[in-house]
Amino acid sequence: MKRSFYYLSVFTILLIFVSCFRNAPSAKNQENPDSNQIESSDKSNNFNINSLDDLYDFLTYREDRYPLVSAHRGGDTDGYPENAIETFAHWANKFPLIIECDIRMSKDSVLVLMHDETLDRTSNGTGKVSDYTLSELKELILKDPNGEATKFKIPTLEEALNWGKGKVLFTLDVKQNVPYTLLSQVIQLTNSQASVVVITYNANQASALHRVNPDLMISASVKSQKDIIKLAELGIPDNKLVAFVGTAQPKKELVEALHAHGIKTILGTMGNLDKHAQSRGYQVYAEYIENGADILSTDRAADAQKALDFYIQKRKIKSPYINR
Numbered sequence: 400m401k402r403s404f405y406y407l408s409v410f411t412i413l414l415i416f417v418s419c420f421r422n423a424p425s426a427k428n429q430e431n432p433d434s435n436q437i438e439s440s441d442k443s444n445n446f447n448i449n450s451l452d453d454l455y456d457f458l459t460y461r462e463d464r465y466p467l468v469s470a471h472r473g474g475d476t477d478g479y480p481e482n483a484i485e486t487f488a489h490w491a492n493k494f495p496l497i498i499e500c501d502i503r504m505s506k507d508s509v510l511v512l513m514h515d516e517t518l519d520r521t522s523n524g525t526g527k528v529s530d531y532t533l534s535e536l537k538e539l540i541l542k543d544p545n546g547e548a549t550k551f552k553i554p555t556l557e558e559a560l561n562w563g564k565g566k567v568l569f570t571l572d573v574k575q576n577v578p579y580t581l582l583s584q585v586i587q588l589t590n591s592q593a594s595v596v597v598i599t600y601n602a603n604q605a606s607a608l609h610r611v612n613p614d615l616m617i618s619a620s621v622k623s624q625k626d627i628i629k630l631a632e633l634g635i636p637d638n639k640l641v642a643f644v645g646t647a648q649p650k651k652e653l654v655e656a657l658h659a660h661g662i663k664t665i666l667g668t669m670g671n672l673d674k675h676a677q678s679r680g681y682q683v684y685a686e687y688i689e690n691g692a693d694i695l696s697t698d699r700a701a702d703a704q705k706a707l708d709f710y711i712q713k714r715k716i717k718s719p720y721i722n723r
Contacts, residue, residue, distance in 0.1 A: 443488070443491040443492050443566045443567075444565050444566065444722055445491060445494070445495035445496075445565070445566055445567065445721065445722055445723070446495060446565055446566070446567070446568065446594075446720060446721065446722065447565075447719065447720050447721070447722055448565075448568070448593050448594070448720050449593065450593055451592055451593050451614055453593060453720060454568075454592075454593045454594075454616060455616070455638045455639065456720075457718065457720040458596070458616060458641055458663055459638055459661045459662075459663070460657070460658045460660075460661050460662060460663045460664075460693060461661075463714075463716060464663065464693055464716075465711070465716055465717075465718040465720075465721055466688045466692070466693055466694065466695070466707050466710065466711070466716075467495065467496060467497055467568075467693070467694050467695075467707075468494070468496045468497070468694075468695050468697060468700050468703045468704045468707060469496065469497035469498070469499050469570060469665065469694050469695065469696040469697065470487075470490055470496055470497070470498055470499060470697070470700040471499050471667075471669045471696050471697060471698050472499060472500065472501065472514055472698075473486045473487055473490075473498050473499070473500050473512075474486055474487070474489070474490045474496075474498070474698075474700045475543065475544045476489075476543070476544065477543060477544070477545065478543050478547070478549065479543055479549070479551075480521060480541035480542055480543050480544075480549055480551055481514060481521060481544070482500050482501055482512035482513055482514060482521070482541075482553075482554070483512070483541055483549075483551045483552075483554065484551075484554045484558065484559055484562050485549075485551045486551075487500075487559070487562070487563065487566075487567060488562075488566075490567075490700055491566045491567050493701075493704070494704050494708070494723075495567075495721050495722075495723060496567060496568075496700065496704070497567065497568045497569070497570055497596075497694060497696075498563065498567045498568070498569050498570070499569075499570045499572060499598075499696055500512050500559065500569060500570075500571060500572065501513060501514040501571075501572045501574060502556055502571055502572065502573045502574060502577055502582065503516070503528045503529070503574045503577065504528075504529060504576060504577050504581070505528065505529065505531055505532055505533045505536055506529055506530055506531055506532045506535075507532045507533055508581065509533040509555055510555060510556040510557070510577065510581065510582065510585055511528065511533070511536060511553050511554065511555050511556065512553065512554050512555070512556060512559055513528050513553060514572075514574075515528075516528065516529075516574075518531070518539065520542075521541060521542055522539045522540065522541050522542060522553065523539055523540050523542070523548060524536070524539040529576070533555065536553045537552055537553065539552070539553060540552065541553065556571075556582075556585050557585055557588065557589055560585070560586065560589040560591040560594065560595070561589050561591075563591070563594055564590075564591065564594055567594070568594055568595070568596065569591075569594055569595050569596065570595075570596045570597075570598055570618055570665075570696075571595060571596070571597050571598060572598045573597060573598065579607060579608050579611040579612070580611055582597070583611050583612040583615070586612070586615070587612075592612075592614055592615060595615065595616065596615075596616040596617065596618050596641060597615055597616070597617055597618065598618045598643070599617055599618065599619055599620070600620050601620060602619065602626065602629045602630050602633055605617050605619045605630060605633065605635055605640075606633040606634070606635065609633070609634065609635050609639075613639075614639075615639070616639055616640075616641065617635065617639060617640055617641070618640075618641050618642075618643050618665060619635070619640055619641075619642060619643065620642075620643050620645075621642035621643065621644055621653070621657065621662075622644070622645060622649075622653075623653065624652070624653060624656050627642075627656060627657065627660065627662075637660045637661050637662055638661060640662050641662065641663045641664070641665055641693075641694070642657050642662050642663070642664050642665065643664075643665045643667065643696075644657075644664050644665065644666055644692075645666075645667060646666075646667040646668070646669065646670050646671065646672065647671070647672070648666065648672070648687065648690055648692075649664070649666075649691070651690075651691065654690070654691035655691075658691070663693040663694060664691060664692055664693050664694070665692070665693070665694040665695075665696055666687055666692035666694070666695055666696065667696045668684070668687065668695050668696065668697045668698075668699075668703070669696060669697055669698045672687065673697055673698050673699050676699065676702065676703075677699065677702075681702040681703070681705050681706045682706055682709070683706070684697075684702065684703040684705075684706035684707065685706040685707065685709060685710045688706075688707065688710055695707075
Protein backbone atom coordinates (compact mmCIF):
# COMPACT_ATOMS: atom_id res chain seq x y z
CA MET A 400 0.00 0.00 0.00
CA LYS A 401 2.82 2.38 0.93
CA ARG A 402 4.64 1.52 -2.31
CA SER A 403 1.49 2.30 -4.37
CA PHE A 404 1.12 5.66 -2.62
CA TYR A 405 4.82 6.37 -3.33
CA TYR A 406 4.47 5.64 -7.07
CA LEU A 407 1.30 7.75 -7.27
CA SER A 408 3.07 10.70 -5.62
CA VAL A 409 6.07 10.47 -7.97
CA PHE A 410 3.76 10.25 -11.01
CA THR A 411 1.83 13.35 -9.85
CA ILE A 412 5.04 15.37 -9.38
CA LEU A 413 6.32 14.37 -12.82
CA LEU A 414 3.00 15.30 -14.42
CA ILE A 415 3.07 18.77 -12.84
CA PHE A 416 6.70 19.27 -13.90
CA VAL A 417 6.05 18.28 -17.52
CA SER A 418 2.97 20.50 -17.68
CA CYS A 419 4.93 23.51 -16.40
CA PHE A 420 7.77 22.81 -18.82
CA ARG A 421 5.45 22.61 -21.83
CA ASN A 422 3.76 25.89 -20.93
CA ALA A 423 6.95 27.83 -20.19
CA PRO A 424 7.84 30.59 -22.69
CA SER A 425 10.57 29.68 -25.15
CA ALA A 426 13.92 31.44 -25.13
CA LYS A 427 12.96 33.07 -28.42
CA ASN A 428 9.80 34.56 -26.91
CA GLN A 429 11.69 35.81 -23.86
CA GLU A 430 14.25 37.59 -26.04
CA ASN A 431 11.65 39.27 -28.26
CA PRO A 432 8.14 39.15 -26.76
CA ASP A 433 6.69 41.13 -29.68
CA SER A 434 7.98 38.71 -32.34
CA ASN A 435 5.09 36.26 -32.06
CA GLN A 436 2.60 39.12 -32.11
CA ILE A 437 4.01 40.32 -35.44
CA GLU A 438 4.10 36.82 -36.88
CA SER A 439 0.57 35.91 -35.78
CA SER A 440 -1.02 39.09 -37.10
CA ASP A 441 1.00 39.26 -40.32
CA LYS A 442 -0.47 36.90 -42.89
CA SER A 443 1.00 38.63 -45.93
CA ASN A 444 2.59 36.53 -48.65
CA ASN A 445 2.85 39.13 -51.39
CA PHE A 446 5.80 38.03 -53.50
CA ASN A 447 6.63 34.84 -55.33
CA ILE A 448 10.32 35.64 -55.78
CA ASN A 449 12.42 32.64 -54.84
CA SER A 450 15.79 33.27 -56.46
CA LEU A 451 18.08 36.00 -57.70
CA ASP A 452 17.05 35.20 -61.26
CA ASP A 453 13.42 35.82 -60.26
CA LEU A 454 14.39 39.18 -58.76
CA TYR A 455 16.40 40.20 -61.83
CA ASP A 456 13.49 39.24 -64.07
CA PHE A 457 10.88 41.04 -61.98
CA LEU A 458 12.94 44.24 -61.88
CA THR A 459 13.63 44.23 -65.61
CA TYR A 460 11.49 46.79 -67.44
CA ARG A 461 8.76 45.59 -69.79
CA GLU A 462 5.78 47.50 -71.14
CA ASP A 463 3.42 45.39 -69.01
CA ARG A 464 5.52 45.89 -65.87
CA TYR A 465 3.78 45.75 -62.49
CA PRO A 466 4.15 49.17 -60.81
CA LEU A 467 4.93 49.29 -57.10
CA VAL A 468 4.86 51.65 -54.16
CA SER A 469 8.02 52.01 -52.09
CA ALA A 470 7.25 53.15 -48.53
CA HIS A 471 9.84 55.79 -47.66
CA ARG A 472 11.53 54.97 -44.32
CA GLY A 473 9.11 52.09 -44.02
CA GLY A 474 5.93 54.16 -44.18
CA ASP A 475 5.63 55.72 -40.72
CA THR A 476 2.10 56.76 -39.80
CA ASP A 477 0.00 57.34 -36.67
CA GLY A 478 1.02 54.74 -34.09
CA TYR A 479 3.70 53.26 -36.33
CA PRO A 480 7.32 54.54 -36.28
CA GLU A 481 9.66 54.73 -39.23
CA ASN A 482 12.10 51.85 -39.69
CA ALA A 483 10.10 49.42 -37.53
CA ILE A 484 9.13 45.87 -38.47
CA GLU A 485 5.63 46.43 -37.06
CA THR A 486 5.20 49.34 -39.48
CA PHE A 487 6.40 47.20 -42.38
CA ALA A 488 3.86 44.53 -41.41
CA HIS A 489 1.08 47.13 -41.21
CA TRP A 490 1.56 47.95 -44.90
CA ALA A 491 2.46 44.44 -46.07
CA ASN A 492 -0.92 43.25 -44.80
CA LYS A 493 -2.59 45.70 -47.19
CA PHE A 494 -0.73 45.38 -50.52
CA PRO A 495 2.55 44.28 -52.13
CA LEU A 496 5.21 46.93 -51.71
CA ILE A 497 8.84 47.80 -51.40
CA ILE A 498 10.11 48.91 -48.00
CA GLU A 499 12.79 51.59 -48.13
CA CYS A 500 14.69 51.54 -44.84
CA ASP A 501 17.88 52.97 -43.39
CA ILE A 502 20.93 51.14 -42.08
CA ARG A 503 23.32 52.29 -39.37
CA MET A 504 25.88 50.50 -37.20
CA SER A 505 25.91 50.15 -33.43
CA LYS A 506 28.96 50.56 -31.21
CA ASP A 507 29.52 46.79 -31.29
CA SER A 508 29.22 46.65 -35.11
CA VAL A 509 25.66 45.35 -35.44
CA LEU A 510 23.58 46.76 -38.30
CA VAL A 511 20.31 48.33 -37.13
CA LEU A 512 17.49 50.26 -38.76
CA MET A 513 17.69 54.00 -38.05
CA HIS A 514 17.59 57.00 -40.37
CA ASP A 515 19.20 59.71 -38.26
CA GLU A 516 22.74 59.71 -36.93
CA THR A 517 21.21 60.42 -33.51
CA LEU A 518 18.41 58.74 -31.58
CA ASP A 519 16.59 61.82 -30.32
CA ARG A 520 13.93 62.32 -33.01
CA THR A 521 12.64 58.77 -33.41
CA SER A 522 13.24 57.14 -30.00
CA ASN A 523 13.43 57.91 -26.30
CA GLY A 524 17.22 57.77 -26.52
CA THR A 525 19.69 60.61 -26.93
CA GLY A 526 23.00 60.92 -28.74
CA LYS A 527 24.54 58.96 -31.59
CA VAL A 528 23.45 55.48 -32.59
CA SER A 529 27.13 54.55 -32.90
CA ASP A 530 27.70 55.27 -29.19
CA TYR A 531 25.28 52.50 -28.11
CA THR A 532 25.74 48.74 -28.11
CA LEU A 533 22.94 46.60 -29.52
CA SER A 534 21.77 45.58 -26.04
CA GLU A 535 21.60 49.25 -25.05
CA LEU A 536 19.67 50.14 -28.22
CA LYS A 537 17.20 47.34 -27.49
CA GLU A 538 16.32 49.03 -24.20
CA LEU A 539 14.92 52.01 -26.11
CA ILE A 540 11.45 52.44 -27.61
CA LEU A 541 10.52 54.08 -30.90
CA LYS A 542 8.30 57.12 -31.43
CA ASP A 543 5.69 57.53 -34.16
CA PRO A 544 5.77 60.56 -36.52
CA ASN A 545 3.75 62.58 -33.99
CA GLY A 546 6.44 62.04 -31.35
CA GLU A 547 4.24 59.61 -29.41
CA ALA A 548 5.97 56.69 -27.72
CA THR A 549 5.14 53.21 -29.01
CA LYS A 550 5.99 49.79 -27.59
CA PHE A 551 8.15 48.96 -30.62
CA LYS A 552 11.91 48.44 -30.49
CA ILE A 553 14.80 49.27 -32.83
CA PRO A 554 15.20 46.26 -35.14
CA THR A 555 18.43 44.84 -36.45
CA LEU A 556 18.84 44.45 -40.20
CA GLU A 557 19.02 40.69 -39.66
CA GLU A 558 15.64 40.68 -37.91
CA ALA A 559 14.05 42.77 -40.64
CA LEU A 560 15.40 40.64 -43.48
CA ASN A 561 14.34 37.40 -41.81
CA TRP A 562 10.83 38.79 -41.31
CA GLY A 563 10.51 40.18 -44.84
CA LYS A 564 11.00 37.09 -47.00
CA GLY A 565 7.99 36.68 -49.28
CA LYS A 566 6.27 39.64 -47.67
CA VAL A 567 8.12 42.68 -49.07
CA LEU A 568 11.11 43.73 -51.11
CA PHE A 569 13.64 46.01 -49.43
CA THR A 570 15.64 48.94 -50.69
CA LEU A 571 18.41 49.49 -48.16
CA ASP A 572 19.73 53.02 -47.68
CA VAL A 573 23.19 52.39 -46.25
CA LYS A 574 24.39 55.29 -44.15
CA GLN A 575 27.92 56.59 -43.79
CA ASN A 576 30.53 54.34 -42.15
CA VAL A 577 28.56 51.13 -42.75
CA PRO A 578 30.95 48.78 -44.60
CA TYR A 579 29.57 47.07 -47.70
CA THR A 580 31.36 43.89 -46.60
CA LEU A 581 29.37 43.75 -43.36
CA LEU A 582 26.14 44.58 -45.18
CA SER A 583 26.77 41.77 -47.67
CA GLN A 584 27.52 39.32 -44.85
CA VAL A 585 24.15 40.01 -43.19
CA ILE A 586 22.29 39.70 -46.48
CA GLN A 587 24.00 36.37 -47.20
CA LEU A 588 23.57 35.12 -43.62
CA THR A 589 19.82 35.64 -43.88
CA ASN A 590 19.69 34.28 -47.45
CA SER A 591 17.95 37.50 -48.48
CA GLN A 592 19.66 38.42 -51.74
CA ALA A 593 16.43 37.77 -53.65
CA SER A 594 14.59 40.29 -51.45
CA VAL A 595 17.05 43.17 -51.45
CA VAL A 596 18.08 46.18 -53.54
CA VAL A 597 20.91 48.31 -52.13
CA ILE A 598 20.77 52.08 -52.63
CA THR A 599 23.86 53.90 -53.90
CA TYR A 600 24.21 57.62 -54.62
CA ASN A 601 26.81 57.69 -57.37
CA ALA A 602 28.49 55.40 -59.86
CA ASN A 603 31.60 54.95 -57.71
CA GLN A 604 29.51 53.71 -54.79
CA ALA A 605 27.63 51.37 -57.12
CA SER A 606 30.94 50.02 -58.42
CA ALA A 607 32.33 49.51 -54.89
CA LEU A 608 29.23 47.57 -53.87
CA HIS A 609 29.33 45.50 -57.05
CA ARG A 610 32.94 44.52 -56.33
CA VAL A 611 32.01 43.35 -52.83
CA ASN A 612 28.98 41.35 -53.99
CA PRO A 613 28.40 41.20 -57.75
CA ASP A 614 25.05 39.39 -57.33
CA LEU A 615 23.25 42.20 -55.49
CA MET A 616 20.63 44.37 -57.15
CA ILE A 617 21.67 48.03 -57.03
CA SER A 618 19.63 51.21 -57.00
CA ALA A 619 21.82 53.77 -58.75
CA SER A 620 21.23 57.49 -59.00
CA VAL A 621 20.75 58.33 -62.69
CA LYS A 622 20.20 61.94 -63.70
CA SER A 623 21.41 61.80 -67.31
CA GLN A 624 22.30 59.36 -70.06
CA LYS A 625 25.96 59.89 -69.15
CA ASP A 626 25.24 58.12 -65.86
CA ILE A 627 23.93 55.08 -67.74
CA ILE A 628 27.12 54.95 -69.82
CA LYS A 629 29.37 55.32 -66.75
CA LEU A 630 27.63 52.49 -64.89
CA ALA A 631 28.10 50.25 -67.93
CA GLU A 632 31.79 51.22 -68.18
CA LEU A 633 32.22 50.23 -64.54
CA GLY A 634 30.96 46.76 -65.38
CA ILE A 635 27.55 46.80 -63.71
CA PRO A 636 25.08 44.79 -65.83
CA ASP A 637 21.77 46.40 -66.78
CA ASN A 638 19.79 43.52 -65.27
CA LYS A 639 21.27 44.26 -61.83
CA LEU A 640 20.22 47.91 -61.84
CA VAL A 641 17.21 50.00 -61.00
CA ALA A 642 17.54 53.75 -61.52
CA PHE A 643 16.59 56.40 -58.99
CA VAL A 644 15.74 59.36 -61.22
CA GLY A 645 15.29 61.97 -58.50
CA THR A 646 12.43 63.79 -56.77
CA ALA A 647 11.17 65.66 -59.84
CA GLN A 648 9.76 64.09 -62.96
CA PRO A 649 12.67 63.31 -65.30
CA LYS A 650 12.97 64.12 -68.96
CA LYS A 651 11.17 61.74 -71.30
CA GLU A 652 14.40 61.00 -73.17
CA LEU A 653 16.11 59.74 -70.00
CA VAL A 654 13.22 57.45 -69.10
CA GLU A 655 13.14 56.05 -72.64
CA ALA A 656 16.88 55.41 -72.57
CA LEU A 657 16.64 53.55 -69.25
CA HIS A 658 13.69 51.48 -70.43
CA ALA A 659 15.54 50.64 -73.65
CA HIS A 660 18.23 49.09 -71.41
CA GLY A 661 15.54 47.17 -69.47
CA ILE A 662 16.19 49.31 -66.38
CA LYS A 663 13.21 50.23 -64.21
CA THR A 664 12.92 53.69 -62.68
CA ILE A 665 12.25 54.79 -59.11
CA LEU A 666 10.68 58.23 -58.81
CA GLY A 667 11.00 59.89 -55.40
CA THR A 668 7.63 61.54 -54.81
CA MET A 669 8.38 62.35 -51.16
CA GLY A 670 8.31 66.10 -50.91
CA ASN A 671 6.90 68.25 -53.72
CA LEU A 672 5.37 65.46 -55.82
CA ASP A 673 3.53 64.04 -52.79
CA LYS A 674 2.27 67.54 -51.99
CA HIS A 675 1.16 67.93 -55.60
CA ALA A 676 -0.79 64.66 -55.38
CA GLN A 677 -2.29 65.68 -52.05
CA SER A 678 -3.63 68.93 -53.50
CA ARG A 679 -4.81 67.53 -56.85
CA GLY A 680 -5.96 64.10 -55.75
CA TYR A 681 -4.50 60.61 -55.47
CA GLN A 682 -4.98 59.91 -59.21
CA VAL A 683 -1.86 62.03 -59.83
CA TYR A 684 0.23 59.03 -58.78
CA ALA A 685 -1.11 57.13 -61.78
CA GLU A 686 0.03 60.01 -63.98
CA TYR A 687 3.57 59.56 -62.64
CA ILE A 688 3.39 55.92 -63.75
CA GLU A 689 2.00 56.94 -67.15
CA ASN A 690 4.99 59.28 -67.52
CA GLY A 691 7.45 56.43 -67.06
CA ALA A 692 7.93 55.84 -63.33
CA ASP A 693 7.91 52.15 -62.41
CA ILE A 694 8.28 52.47 -58.63
CA LEU A 695 7.03 55.39 -56.52
CA SER A 696 9.05 56.11 -53.38
CA THR A 697 6.52 58.00 -51.29
CA ASP A 698 5.54 59.24 -47.85
CA ARG A 699 1.88 58.65 -48.79
CA ALA A 700 1.84 54.91 -49.41
CA ALA A 701 -1.93 54.40 -49.03
CA ASP A 702 -2.89 57.13 -51.53
CA ALA A 703 -0.23 56.06 -54.02
CA GLN A 704 -1.36 52.43 -53.87
CA LYS A 705 -5.00 53.47 -54.33
CA ALA A 706 -4.02 55.05 -57.64
CA LEU A 707 -1.87 52.09 -58.64
CA ASP A 708 -4.67 49.64 -57.87
CA PHE A 709 -6.92 51.49 -60.30
CA TYR A 710 -4.13 51.61 -62.89
CA ILE A 711 -3.39 47.88 -62.54
CA GLN A 712 -7.04 46.83 -62.68
CA LYS A 713 -7.85 49.04 -65.65
CA ARG A 714 -4.96 47.57 -67.66
CA LYS A 715 -5.43 44.04 -66.26
CA ILE A 716 -1.77 43.88 -65.28
CA LYS A 717 -0.57 40.66 -63.68
CA SER A 718 2.82 39.30 -62.66
CA PRO A 719 3.84 35.74 -61.82
CA TYR A 720 5.94 37.26 -59.05
CA ILE A 721 3.00 38.97 -57.29
CA ASN A 722 0.52 36.93 -55.24
CA ARG A 723 -2.56 39.05 -55.74
